[in-house]
Amino acid sequence: MVDALGVAVVGFGWMGRVHTQAYARVAHHFPGLPLRPELVTVAEEVPGRAEEAAAQFGFASTTRDWRDVAADPRVGAVSITAPNFLHREIGVAMAEAGKHIWIEKPVGLTAQDARAVADAVTQAGVQGAVGFNYRNAPAVEAARELIASGGIGKVTHARVRLFSDYAAHPEGALTWRYERERGGSGVLGDLASHGADLARFLLGDIASLTADTAVFLPERARPAGATAGHSRASGGELGAVENEDYVSCLLRFTSGARGVLEACRVSVGEQNNYGFEVHGTEGAVFWDFRRMNELGVSRGTGYQDQPVSTVYVGPGDGEFGAFQPGAANAMGYDDLKVIEAYRFLRSVAEGVPYGATVADAVRSATVLDAMVRSAEDRTWVTVDASA
Numbered sequence: 544m545v546d547a548l549g550v551a552v553v554g555f556g557w558m559g560r561v562h563t564q565a566y567a568r569v570a571h572h573f574p575g576l577p578l579r580p581e582l583v584t585v586a587e588e589v590p591g592r593a594e595e596a597a598a599q600f601g602f603a604s605t606t607r608d609w610r611d612v613a614a615d616p617r618v619g620a621v622s623i624t625a626p627n628f629l630h631r632e633i634g635v636a637m638a639e640a641g642k643h644i645w646i647e648k649p650v651g652l653t654a655q656d657a658r659a660v661a662d663a664v665t666q667a668g669v670q671g672a673v674g675f676n677y678r679n680a681p682a683v684e685a686a687r688e689l690i691a692s693g694g695i696g697k698v699t700h701a702r703v704r705l706f707s708d709y710a711a712h713p714e715g716a717l718t719w720r721y722e723r724e725r726g727g728s729g730v731l732g733d734l735a736s737h738g739a740d741l742a743r744f745l746l747g748d749i750a751s752l753t754a755d756t757a758v759f760l761p762e763r764a765r766p767a768g769a770t771a772g773h774s775r776a777s778g779g780e781l782g783a784v785e786n787e788d789y790v791s792c793l794l795r796f797t798s799g800a801r802g803v804l805e806a807c808r809v810s811v812g813e814q815n816n817y818g819f820e821v822h823g824t825e826g827a828v829f830w831d832f833r834r835m836n837e838l839g840v841s842r843g844t845g846y847q848d849q850p851v852s853t854v855y856v857g858p859g860d861g862e863f864g865a866f867q868p869g870a871a872n873a874m875g876y877d878d879l880k881v882i883e884a885y886r887f888l889r890s891v892a893e894g895v896p897y898g899a900t901v902a903d904a905v906r907s908a909t910v911l912d913a914m915v916r917s918a919e920d921r922t923w924v925t926v927d928a929s930a
């Protein structure tokens with residue numbers, strides 16, 4: 544028996560569209576899901592954008608005010624895909640209204656914001672899924688299993704990198720992303736939040752760290768009108784970039800392993816160069832988002848000159864089998880969001896969390912807060928283990 548679940552999307556920019564497409568596709572890939580999402584309403588403040596979304600995807604209604612969504616009895620679950628400064632207010636309000644939430648990272652501007660949302664979710668007894676999509680990649684899940692099973696020996700060190708050129712163009716508009724008040728941190732919240740989650744997902748909690756940050760493009764032009772994603776603006780009045788373009792960070796994991804996390808949003812020549820290398824006493828595992836369905840694996844007891852093999856993930860790895868019948872048929876970025884939608888809806892159906900939750904967002908945000916403090920004080924900082 545398949546029940547209908549009314550869903551809403553708040554903020555119809557890039558992520559609003561991707562969540563909506565995931566709701567539309569989820570039953571195609573996961574026919575056993577006992578809940579069928581129905582697109583009830585979309586809230587968007589830019590005039591006309593919600594109406595366009597309704598026309599294209601079939602939302603039954605639209606609104607300019609997200610509070611209408613909280614009050615709407617047809618809505619059982621809400622995707623919160625608005626800018627970071629709205630995550631806390633909207634996340635708490637939706638949970639308090641009894642709506643399950645699928646909220647985008649980083650969940651607010653600080654760990655305090657993420658914790659407020661996590662607390663509201665717990666108190667309301669609803670599900671709270673978070674958009675840490677990279678951990679949904681079947682190859683990343685396979686790497687995690689390999690590491691956890693001792694397949695590369697005892698983990699010694701790891702490197703997590705997230706390099707992008709999305710903000711490298713000098714005419715990249717001064718959107719909410721570059722403002723403290725609406726974006727919070729810069730590349731920390733945007734990319735390093737994913738990196739902190741991946742590091743934890745693969746290697747466990749981070750005990751302490753030391754970080755350095757930099758702004759490389761200090762001014763950008765104010766956009767003339769509404770923006771979505773990474774819009775361009777030229778000729779407009781220049782304003783200050785208020786948050787960091789770059790972070791490098793040394794990590795100490797509670798396991799004793801060491802790590803390096805580096806992220807940059809203005810890396811010319813780098814398009815989504817996201818990935819990791821994890822080393823152990825008997826092997827290593829490598830992943831690159833741009834070759835999302837492959838792992839580099841070295842294992843054995845050769846130690847020196849030990850070969851590295853390319854492994855294509857297949858139907859036995861993660862949720863690969865829901866998308867492709869055999870290894871080396873490519874999955875893409877949007878498929879990771881379909882997996883996220885599936886895990887979120889399954890959580891709602893069964894009342895048990897599957898996949899990344901707001902508690903994971905609190906942990907990631909706590910690591911980011913520690914990076915901010917470390918960069919300010921130029922010291923090693925202990926990551927709050929109680930978060």
Ligand SMILES: NC(=O)c1ccc[n+]([C@@H]2O[C@H](COP(=O)([O-])OP(=O)(O)OC[C@H]3O[C@@H](n4cnc5c(N)ncnc54)[C@H](O)[C@@H]3O)[C@@H](O)[C@H]2O)c1
Nearest residue numbers: 554555556557558586587588624625627647648674771772
């Ligand atoms: N998981 C990922 O890989 C990933 C990728 C990109 C962005 N994100 C996250 O998703 C969120 C949105 O990012 P984006 O790239 O889609 O941004 P975006 O600017 O493309 O979209 C945000 C949308 O929210 C709308 N909005 C702003 N204020 C609103 C309000 N009060 N009510 C309703 N709508 C409002 C904007 O008009 C815009 O359409 C951010 O938190 C970001 O960190 C996650």
